[in-house]
Amino acid sequence: MDRRSFLKTSAMGGSAAAATALAAPAYAQGKRTLTMVTTWPRGLAGVWDSVERVANNISAATDGQITVVPKAAGELVGAFEVFDAVTAGQADMYHGADYYFVGQNPAFAYFTAVPFGMTAPEMMTWYYGQDGMALHHELGEIFGLKSYLAGQTGAQGGGWFRKPVMSADDFKGLKFRMPGLGGQALSKLGASVQNVPGGEIYQALSTGALDATEWIGPWSDEKLGLQEVCPYYYPAGFHEPGAALSIATNLEVFESLTPSQQKAVEIAAGDAHQANYAQFTANNGPALQRLVAGGTKVEQFTPDIWDAFGAASIEVLEGYTNDDIFKKIHDSAQKSMRESSGWLSRAESAYTSERNRVLGVN
Structure with a gap:
């Protein structure tokens, strides 16, 4: 090969290499620290456990290449300001309940819970087995986010009341804390619905700013001390039959991660989702027994209230x-729920009903 041919070949090779380098994604190099803002007070039972599990999972799965630093509500931004903080690049990711952000789009409610919606197993079926996760991504990416489910409370209680509710009319004028589309439904019954962050519920009840509230379930509600200000508890609620929690990462930040780091975020969130569900389910039964022993009066809504x-x-x-x-998203979730329920009600629900009857389980 003569010198001219060599130079020409080398130049072409160099141009090809440069083009390849330019076409490759620009992944950030070295160790990174990501700031996670949350909608929760630090240490709040169950929900903060999910925050810590996600953060620890990401660090472990990336061999310490990524450190996630959680910030409790109010430490960097307020509880309901985390969405805007992440979309604006003020923080790298958030952990919260996506139904707090129905003001951005009401479809976000489907990735926490909607009234008369999916139970936790039905949600998991839709999210992991069908197109729920893809739809979560599609919705989040409209706002510059990459979203994953990262927690699950299971069925939430119907609420704590100072006095029992005997009919739907008893909700008229009731100052009730309930976020999301469930709160909007309660408004149609005449309730004065308020969206109060979890860390402020006890104080609002104590001062009379609220007459009644829902939070999560017996375990977390007991930790919050709701039984101290409201003697009546309704374990079955219509608004959150299986409430999921989410993480969302600023899309530019997410796309700057390597493929293995992106997968680590996904797996960390999925692990936290199932572990959190087990945690709430394991703790709610014993907590309810303690509440009853302590004097809490357990009630059920009447059929006309359910209607x-x-x-x-x-x-x-x-x-x-x-x-x-x-x-x-609504059509997809409703179709999945109806199909799943058609099987589960005839198999799992029928079995547990008969098992509990035979064994005398209440």
């Missing part, structure tokens, strides 16, 4: 179906 909840919930959900992304 009123149902009618109001359907009205709220159908009112958003003119939004394309909401309708797409």
Whole structure:
């Protein structure tokens, strides 16, 4: 090969290499620290455990290449400001309940819970076995986020009340804490619905700013001390039959991670999701027994109240179906729920009902 041919070949090779380098994604190098803002007070039972598990999982799965530093509500931004903080690049990721952000789009409610929606197993079926996760990504990416489920409380209680509710009319004028689309349904019954962060519920009840509230379930509610200010507890609620928690990473930040680091975030979130569900389920039964022993009066809503909840919930959900992304997510979730329920009600639910009857389990 003569010198001219060599130079020409070398130049072409160099150009090809440069083009390849330019085409490759620009992954950040070296160890990184990501700031995670949250909607929760530090140490809040169950939900903060999920925050810590996600953070620890990501660090372990990346061999310490990524450190996630959680910030409790109010430490960097307020509880309901985390969405804007991450989309604006003020923080790298958030951990929270996506139904707090129905103001950005009501479809976010489907990735926590909607009234008369999916139980935890039904949610997991839709999210991991069908197109729920892909739809979560599609919705999040509209706002510059990469979203994953990262916690699960299971079925949430119907609420704590100073006095029992005997009919749907008893909700008229009631100052009630309930976020998301469930709160909007309760408003249709005449309740004065307020969206109070978890860390402020006890104080709001103590001062009379709230008449009643829902939070999560017996274990976390007991830790919050709700039994000290409200003697009546309704374990079954219409609004959150299986409430998921989420993490969302700023999309530019997520795309700057290597493929293995991105997968680590996904796996860390999925592990936290299932572990959190087990944690809440394991702790709720014993906590309810303690509450009853301590004097809490356990009640159930009457059939006419359930009917009123149902009618109001359907009205709220159908009112958003003119939004394309909401309708797409709504239709997918409803189809999955109906198909899953058709099997689970005939198999698992029928079995547990008979098992409990035979064994005398209450």
